[in-house]
Amino acid sequence: MSFFTSPQVQVSSKAIELLNGVLGKENISTAESVRDHHSRDESSLQAFLPDCVVFPKDTLQVSECMKICYAHSLPVIPFGTGTGLEGGITAVKGGVCMDLSHMKQILSVNQEDFDCTVQPGVTRMMLNSDLRATGLWFPVDPGADASLCGMAATSASGTNAVRYGTMRENVMNLEVVLSNGDVLHSAGGGRRTRKTAAGYNMTNLFVGSEGTLGVITQATLRLYGIPEATLSAVCQFQSVQSAVDATVATLQAGIPIARIEFLDDVQMKACINYSNLEGLQELSTLFLEFHGTDDSVKAQADVVGEIVQLNEGSDFMYATEAEDRNKLWTARHSAFYxxxxxxxxxxxxxxxxxxxxxxxxxxxxxxxxxxxxxxxxxxxxxxxxxxxxxxxxxxxxxxxxxxxxxxxxxxxxxxxxxxxxxxxxxxxxxxxxxxxLLAEELGQVGIQTMRSIKEALDPKGIMNPGKVFL
CATH class of the missing domain: 3.30.70.2740 (Alpha-Beta Plaits)
Incomplete structure (x- = not known):
């Protein structure tokens, strides 16, 4: 992919010198290869080079860097793992790309309260690996091994959202460095309650803000108990309509299904060949998963099996062993490739x-x-x-x-x-x-309200400029 450099902003030698003073020369780069790596995400959208890339190690360094960028009116683009799909981390106006991958501590895990607090370099797989011995897990699963704070910034969800919700439902508090370097705790410092009626919901203001309001440097997240039993299944249909009708009927029946994923015949052709899925045909397909006790997952599967039959679907192919389930869901997560x-x-x-x-x-x-x-x-x-x-x-x-x-x-x-x-x-x-499309979805008043919030929190317009608004 080709990339553009941006003529609008050039980070001055004075700003580079000041950033060096905060971070050390080893944590700032103007090398083209590093800038190129940070110029794009997984989308096919145009790449844009930042002028430099910085690697802060803690919230204080993020804050000091933001103060410098604010004083020099330099655009700042927060960068997690670069797995986004709408060009959210491209440096359309040049400036400073802030790579947060060096901040990768799991700061706390509160088993009794089912929550944890992580820094922005912690990915979902890293967290779940660390949690394994506790019997807890974080279920929001967009497929890619994305950073958890990046997932908050984009309001990610994925295959488990039907049962466990999206990031909006699972973020309890955020630490955010604002454009002027101030540090905000969206629900108050150290707060990690399941609900609150104290003032505006600032946490969800930043969930989905895509780096346009501040840099997320900590997230406090809800955790869940690992299910006693897990059962995965696959069924196939002769038409798209039948497969989706079976999905709607399952949800309307109130089945607490954990995952229900649709793949059309073209995607199944790709997955069969790419992931060596044996025994499946190039047909519209549902991948399903049930969580609960041994008895409850069997009961759920039996009811959904009947719904599938009523919609002219095939018998279930079950995956009960962890190895078989992992193969199935790895194939689903590899659908892009x-x-x-x-x-x-x-x-x-x-x-x-x-x-x-x-x-x-x-x-x-x-x-x-x-x-x-x-x-x-x-x-x-x-x-x-x-x-x-x-x-x-x-x-x-x-x-x-x-x-x-x-x-x-x-x-x-x-x-x-x-x-x-x-x-x-x-x-x-x-x-x-x-x-x-956003203006059409929200309307003129909605867009203007969002712009007013943006202007209040980012008066110089330096936070990830060129994103969200035309």
Whole structure:
């Protein structure tokens, strides 16, 4: 991928000298290779080089760096693991990329209270590995091994959201360094209660803010007990409609299902070949998982099996052993890379929407038909248990006509979602890829209110500029 340098802002030698004084020369880089690594995420959107990359080691260093950037009006782009999908960490106006990966301490785990506090370099896999001996886990699972504070910044969710919720429901408190270097605790210093009625909900103001309001340097998160029993299953359908109808019926029956994931026939072709899934066909497919006691997961699976049969689905293929379950869900999490293998050398323009559950069968069918009429390959996958699904549109990165076709497909998908009371993004965020849709979704008053908040917290406009707003 090519990248742009930005002529708007250049970090002066004086600013570099001041940053060196805070961080030490070994924790700041202007090398092109380092800047290039921090110029893009996993999307196919244009990359932009920051002027420099800094690696703070604690909140104090983040605060001191922000004071310098504020004084010199330098853009600051927080960087976690770079696994986003809407260009949220690209340096569209140059400036300072703040890589938080060196801040990777798990600061506390409170087993009796089911919560923990982590620094921004801690990833979800790192946390769950550390928690294993406690019998607790953090279930929000976007697929990539993303940083937990980055997941808060983008309001991530994933395969477990239907039962355990998204980051919005699982973040209890945030430590945020504001644009002027002030340090804010969104729920108050040291607070970690399950609920509060004390003032504005500042925590959820920063969840989903995509680095445009401040730098998240700590997150206090809810934890859950590891289920006594886990049962995974796969079933297949002759049509998209039948698979999604079975999903809706399962949810309407009140089954406390932990995961229910949809993969269309094109995505299944990719996953079968990429992940060596034996015994499955290139058909619309549901991956399911049940959590609870031995008796309860069997009872849940029996009821859902009956619903699947009523919707002309296949018998369940069960995965009860941990190794088999891991293979199944690794295949689901590898869907992005499996899709890429369908067209070697291609890039993926991916997008997501979320709609009310009752609207899901129709909108997925319409999207499938729209892609089929185009000249592009476009697998569909979905966290259909909460009305969220994705398209993975494979394009030749050098062919602008294909990029336009893909953008038009993605835009029509978003417009269909908005028309039925949905959102243009369930979990990817706005970044630079969906700014044009946000105004339509929120309306003029909504956008102006968001701008007023942005201006109050970031009066110089240095926090991740060019994102969220046009």
């Amino acid at each position: 499996a899709a890429s293998s369908l067209r070697p050398g291609s890039r993926i323009l991916t997008t997501d929407v979320c709609v009310p559950i009752s609207e899901l069968p129709e909108i997925i069918t319409q999207t499938k038909n729209d892609i089929s009429k185009s000249s592009l390959l476009g697998p569909i996958v979905g966290h259909v248990g909460d009305g969220n699904f994705h398209t993975l549109l494979l394009i030749d990165p050098e062919d602008e006509s294909e990029r336009k076709i893909a953008k038009d497909l993605a835009n029509r998908m978003a417009q269909r979602a908005l028309a039925v009371g949905g959102t243009c993004t369930g979990e990817h965020g706005i970044g630079i890829g969906k700014r044009h």
